[in-house]
Amino acid sequence: MSGLIGKNMGMTNIYLNDGRNVACSIVQINKCYITQIKTFKKDGYNSIQLGVDDKKHSKTNNPLLGHFKKSGVHPKKKLSEFKVDNISNFRLGNFLMIDFFLKVGDLVNVRGISKGKGFQGVVKRHNFSGVGERSHGQHNRLRSPGSIGAGSNPSRVFKGKKMAGRMGNKYVTIKNIQILKIDMTRNILLLKGSIPGNKNSYLIINKA
The missing domain is CATH 2.40.30.10 (Translation factors)
Known part of the structure; x- marks a missing residue:
């Protein structure tokens, strides 16, 4: 026991x-x-x-x-x-x-x-650092996950990708x-x- x-x-x-x-x-x-x-x-x-x-x-x-x-x-x-x-x-x-x-x-x-x-973004959930500093033309990018995969090949998001949730x-x-x-x-x-x-x-x- x-x-x-x-x-x-x-x-x-x-x-x-x-x-x-x-x-x-x-x-x-x-x-x-x-x-x-x-x-x-x-x-x-x-x-x-x-x-x-x-x-x-x-x-x-x-x-x-x-x-x-x-x-x-x-x-x-x-x-x-x-x-x-x-x-x-x-x-x-x-x-x-x-x-x-x-x-x-x-x-x-x-x-x-x-x-x-609750539902959290990648910075809090996976300790991401965001996409960098703010610049002209970018809106609300400081806590963004960034790219999640290539567009043409394989044209999908792989399972298990660290994302918000x-x-x-x-x-x-x-x-x-x-x-x-x-x-x-x-x-x-x-x-x-x-x-x-x-x-x-x-x-x-x-x-x-």
């Missing part, structure tokens, strides 16, 4: 023992309840499904209500599945906490949905983030640097 579900609580900064001031992200990891156990014999692989944060029964559909009832767990807002080598250590309805497998100094991979930026709002994984501090009284991790997602967005924390 190498994963838990957390929530992005924003950023702060702390002083390390050597006097350096380091920016860090705050991740809250509440009780992750085991809502399903899959076995190699029945499903072809071993894994457990975790759920966090209670959800009203009135806002949960009937199939999910039956799913949670089978595990004896209150309906949850966020579910995620993690592969495990040995399922004998897990029981339906039990919960996992930060200290189950994480400690200060460990490296983790953090996966979440990045902030949506929707930016953000997709799954992003940042690898090898160091755990700077663990606060078990408030169920909080302090991770070095930035992580994907808005405040209160859900994250998947996996051990690197």
Whole structure:
């Protein structure tokens, strides 16, 4: 077992023992309840499904209500599945906490949905520098993408060309983030640097 579900609580900064001031992200990891156990014999692989944060029964559909009832767990807002080598250590309805497998100094991979930026041009989306300085006869060219292909041959734009489009709002994984501090009284991790997602967005924390 190498994963838990957390929530992005924003950023702060702390002083390390050597006097350096380091920016860090705050991740809250509440009780992750085991809502399903899959076995190699029945499903072809071993894994457990975790759920966090209670959800009203009135806002949960009937199939999910039956799913949670089978595990004896209150309906949850966020579910995620993690592969495990040995399922004998897990029981339906039990919960996992930060200290189950994480400690200060460990490296983790953090996966979440990045902030949506909307429709953006090539300067912001792909770090283009524009077509140069303004001159006579040119209109609104400072942030233009410039030429996107030859006119006569091949007379088309190649697929995958870096152009303007929707930016953000997709799954992003940042690898090898160091755990700077663990606060078990408030169920909080302090991770070095930035992580994907808005405040209160859900994250998947996996051990690197």
